[in-house]
Amino acid sequence: MTGTWLEIGLCLVLFIAGIGQIPAELYEAAKLDGAGAVREFFAVTLPGLRGQITIALTLTVIAALRTFDLVYVATHGGPGNATSLPAYEVYNRAFGTGQVGSACAIAVVLTAVILLLTFLITKVQPREDEK
Numbered sequence: 001m002t003g004t005w006l007e008i009g010l011c012l013v014l015f016i017a018g019i020g021q022i023p024a025e026l027y028e029a030a031k032l033d034g035a036g037a038v039r040e041f042f043a044v045t046l047p048g049l050r051g052q053i054t055i056a057l058t059l060t061v062i063a064a065l066r067t068f069d070l071v072y073v074a075t076h077g078g079p080g081n082a083t084s085l086p087a088y089e090v091y092n093r094a095f096g097t098g099q100v101g102s103a104c105a106i107a108v109v110l111t112a113v114i115l116l117l118t119f120l121i122t123k124v125q126p127r128e129d130e131k
Contacts (some may be wrong), residue, residue: 002070007063011056018052019045054125058118065114086110 022045030040068087071077077084077092084092086106094103 002074003064003067006070007060010059014052014056015049018049022048050125054121058121061117061121062114065110065117 026044026048027040030044035043065085066087067085068091071083071085071088072091075083077088087110090103090107090110092103093099093106
């Protein structure tokens with residue numbers, strides 16, 4: 001919940017800026033074609049926000065995977081290991097238990113996962129010339 005609260009402002013600014021870039025003529029054309037509010041959203045607004053959705057999704061996925069500070073301050077990975085995330089586990093193993101090698105291995109795998117997810121998110125988003 002705290003992570004969502006932190007990231008919602010960035011996403012909101014991205015989406016508001018994106019909505020401002022959608023030409024008003026598209027909304028007028030949708031209304032003339034008889035589209036209601038829901039159809040207008042799915043036919044005009046959502047496709048117009050594809051770039052912003054991709055950026056927001058990429059940034060929030062990266063932020064979620066690299067979250068350390070929230071877990072450290074709020075729960076220290078507990079109760080038990082219930083809230084232990086990879087970034088916190090890197091810190092805990094490196095500085096808490098002295099297992100620097102396994103901490104480094106987790107960090108490298110975490111970096112690879114973030115790169116892979118970022119690559120997949122950008123590949124799923126269609127390019128301008130493919131529309």
